[in-house]
Amino acid sequence: MPMTSRPDVPLGSTPLPRDVRAAPARVAADLGFSAFAERNQSRYGHYVTARLSADRRVLTVVPATLAHARRHWDWLLSRPSPAADVWEELRYQVRRQSEQAPTRDARVAALYYRLPETSADSVLLCCRLGLAIREAAELMGLERPAVEAGLRVARRVLPPVHVGRRCS
Incomplete structure (x- = not known):
């Protein structure tokens, strides 16, 4: 079966509708x-x-x-x-x-009462929920050093029982 020819359509002569371009x-x-x-x-x-x-x-x-x-x-x-x-x-x-x-959990409440929110979140995610520092940083949209700094603040401010054994 022979191929039928189609007329050439010059590029750009018929713009696509906006909704098709945005799809x-x-x-x-x-x-x-x-x-x-x-x-x-x-x-x-x-x-x-x-x-x-x-x-x-x-x-x-x-x-x-x-x-x-x-x-x-x-x-x-x-x-x-x-x-x-x-x-x-x-x-x-x-x-x-x-x-x-x-x-x-009273210990979780104490974290948020005594620490800046980022520090408390760092402790909760890393020490209580067991996330790696890298994973906690990615979840919170922070750089790894910010989470590490939050954990250091917690270690200085809170007794070890509030921070947790995993982060001691």
Whole structure:
């Protein structure tokens, strides 16, 4: 069967509609957010569970945080550290819920009462939840030295029982 010839269409003579041109970028952003959420959702959940009482409201914190991140994903991608901004939203959601669902562990409450938030988060993630310093830094959107400094502050301020055996 002979090939039929098609008329040549000069490049650029018929621009694609805007929504068609934007589709690959939208798909890439959606995939990026999905990967981000998949990687962090369970770790966020462990953090929230450690911070708040075993209350039904705990179940709303991670979904609310990820919904906020999804709505603002394009803007977050333009920021220096999307992970840091999402972590800050997670902290905000935890603070909101902690007004109604206090921390179930007095030692965790003491961390946040006596330490700067980043130091307390570093102790909770590394010493209580067992994350490596590198993994905690990536989760919080920080550089590794910031987490190490947070742990050093905790060691100076708190007795070893509050910091935990893993971080002594």
